[in-house]
Amino acid sequence: MIQAERLSCFYRDGANLIKAVNGIDLTIQKGEWVVLTGPNGSGKSTLLRLINGLLVPSEGRLTVAGMDLTNASNREQVKLRVQVVFQNPDAQAIGTTPQEDVAFGLENRGIDRAQMEERIERALHQVGLREKRSASVSELSGGQKQRLAIASCLALEPDCLLFDEATSMLDPAGRRDIYLLARTLWRNGMTVIWATQRLDELLEADRAVVMDAGGIEYDGAPRHLFYDSDVPQRLGWELPPVVKIGCWLRERGIPLPSLPLREEEVAGLLCGLH
Secondary structure (H helix, E strand, O other): OEEEEEEEEEEEEOOEEEEEEEEEEEEEOOOOEEEEEOOOOOOHHHHHHHHHOOOOOOEEEEEEOOEEOOOHHHHHHHHHHEEEEOOOHHHOOOOOOHHHHHHHHHHHOOOOHHHHHHHHHHHHHHOOOHHHOOOOHHHOOHHHHHHHHHHHHHOOOOOEEEEEOOOOOOOHHHHHHHHHHHHHHHHOOOEEEEEOOOHHHOOOOOEEEEEEOOEEEEEEOHHHHHHHOOHHHHOOOOOOHHHHHHHHHHHOOOOOOOOOOOHHHHHHHHHHOO
């Protein structure tokens, strides 16, 4: 679905040329769940905005659903098919009620009233806000506002959702809630790119893409990333507890059927040692 070849995006900061994304190659298939991580300034947000058509490639080639995003008309089409949920839940709501907020994007695209009502109802139901459709947006919690942002995206019937550190401003319960909602959407066929700096959210992924200084440092399975690559050390990561336990066991020569990424895997390994 997404194909980047030597993709770059540069901008100027005074006399300095900033290489926000610098010559990357990346392929993401339809229906994948990809976790995108890396430190602040690594290029994650710029890459997502390129994929969504909000930014124009400086060099290289980027296609989404077969459409070349160096073409302006293609970028407008891609903005419908690829939607972004941003970091700040307060910065995304436009309407005074959830119903008005979801309707805004549909009205801008000329959706007729009957179809609009159907899409609003379906989108609010998908995110668990149907009972709040007439509530004041200002009364919603941060997590509910992010659910509303997701509903506004879903109403446009995209093929792909991009989450740009969309849980970083939420409390732990709200963060987990949005994460599980995104996982449900993925299981139902949505392509999802989940950008985060939380390493625990890497552990449940099938594929991790690590960026640093505009480039891709790693693209592959999280298990290999944590146990067999030098990327965590080079980027100064504090390893998740389950990985620390796995490393501790391996360093002591204890035979392991597999290296753990989840708490239940650690529990099974420890029980098997007795």
